[in-house]
Amino acid sequence: MIKTPYLLFLGDAPDQLAAKVAQGIKDWRPENAVGQFRMDGCKADMGLADMTLEEAKAAGAKTLVIGVANRGGIISQEWKKVLVTALEEGFDLASGLHNLLREEADLVAVAEATGRMLHDVRIPEVKYPIANGEPRKGKRLLAVGTDCSVGKMYTALCMDKEMQDRGMKSTFRATGQTGILITGGGVPLDAVIADFMAGSIEWLTPDNDEDHWDIIEGQGSLFHVSYSGVTMALIHGGQPDALVVCHEPTREHMRGLPGYSLPSLEAVRDMALQLARVANPACEVIGYAVNTQNMDDDAARAYLADIEVKTGLPATDPYRYGAGKLVDALAALS
């Protein structure tokens, strides 16, 4: 686990979008962020207090989280100065960048000298077991999608928040870098060795109270040929009691695969459910989460209503219209 709370490092972000990791933390775990650190020329702003390292330390921050994508895939000398000083002043560092903190000799040397941690959340830090498939106590929901990047993480975070607001027992379980940085823990599933994928998800979602729900972030899609194996491992390792099907209606082809069109919601529902029932025969699809960010309000509402008529299950854009319907369906299931 990464020590919280964080100081969010925005560096010299060229725009708000470059700081989407910081945005995710600010949106979903504001209590984890005591402030932001911006360098000269930074164009991103989370609306948090700008702090020096010293001020953030005094405010209780334990970890400097790199909340911004780096340019050109290298950690610049300007960043380095801040990172080294942060280590010296007692911060751990956490990063989801492709180029690893641990591969920077100067950072490693300072971290060792100061006894601080370097968290590269792209790389597993746990030796996961091989999945044993045994039934676990507690309930689990998994977000599955028609494609990659259709809103599975946001759907899971929205549902978890709605459940918390209602006083239900739930835990968002991160399976990707951004989710891990938001919550401080999880499994970087895309970096796990093939044989241990399903086991890593069993490890992530252990026995729990009978009325507790793990809300598991999905990855990839059964219909995305590059990453379907990762999705499969989530379905069997997660042993879900409930599935929510996520979709983005304006996409013209599968992400990164121009020759592949998107599957229908029904095809994803049927395939995912059939496979999920191998591990958990009681599994049900409880509804649809649609990312309508590219549709106006009328079109979005009409699209959602149409899904509800066709499938007989609730459909919403949980980020735009709330996750209430989906949580209602989940509550009705348990």
Add this chain to the structure above:
Amino acid sequence: MIKTPYLLFLGDAPDQLAAKVAQGIKDWRPENAVGQFRMDGCKADMGLADMTLEEAKAAGAKTLVIGVANRGGIISQEWKKVLVTALEEGFDLASGLHNLLREEADLVAVAEATGRMLHDVRIPEVKYPIANGEPRKGKRLLAVGTDCSVGKMYTALCMDKEMQDRGMKSTFRATGQTGILITGGGVPLDAVIADFMAGSIEWLTPDNDEDHWDIIEGQGSLFHVSYSGVTMALIHGGQPDALVVCHEPTREHMRGLPGYSLPSLEAVRDMALQLARVANPACEVIGYAVNTQNMDDDAARAYLADIEVKTGLPATDPYRYGAGKLVDALAALS
């Protein structure tokens, strides 16, 4: 690639079964084995000429292949003496053991000093791409199974051999340690990082002649919750034109999963075909390969006949009764 031909190291094998890697090489690539090396007390015998390292070198052997499982998961001092001498006499070493040659400091030192290679086939030696899903030239068959260890590798090897005997163009593509040692190359899929699984299979089965078949060794099962993600990656990365469904009828539950019963042949056929058609809409199931080693001849023949009646497709035990029927079906497809 591992340099062939080999000298097969049988060590101090306690019985014939312990030397199953050597047996696989002897059975399927006898031209790769110039002889065997046995230590005092060895109870395995491949029926090959017993050779000293010097004699094997003179006979052209390039690599000493560890064809036997080690006891207790350690490479003993008795083995070490032979392995060190082999490196000094000019042999590369190849091993599928869990404990790696490269983690033995003395072997690494001698290999560096002598310029020899240490091949640990459990570990990928290639940086695989992410799968792009683009159609490839040539044809591919994939063996899928109701369970792990039901005979997918033997089915693929039998079919490849039958095709070679008929003068058809085919290549067996290994995806596990034993297959890699048998043929000298392949992908150790269970050790590949999740994001690159499907890409590794695309890499393994590239464009080829239009009338060439890659015969891809399967792994795991869509219905085996520990390894289904690996199977999924084979189905999408392999982009198969044809599937053969493999089965072992006497098994009482899924391997290593006492709570899970085996799926029906029909369930595997339907699920695998539907998923395979995401990557290759022309994919067909061409028949069934049944491992009947635990059945007498009458029972085996009756079982196979029954499958043929029920499914309308050829069924055989390719190791016991030949792969002719399956290759006939493949030839009819192309």
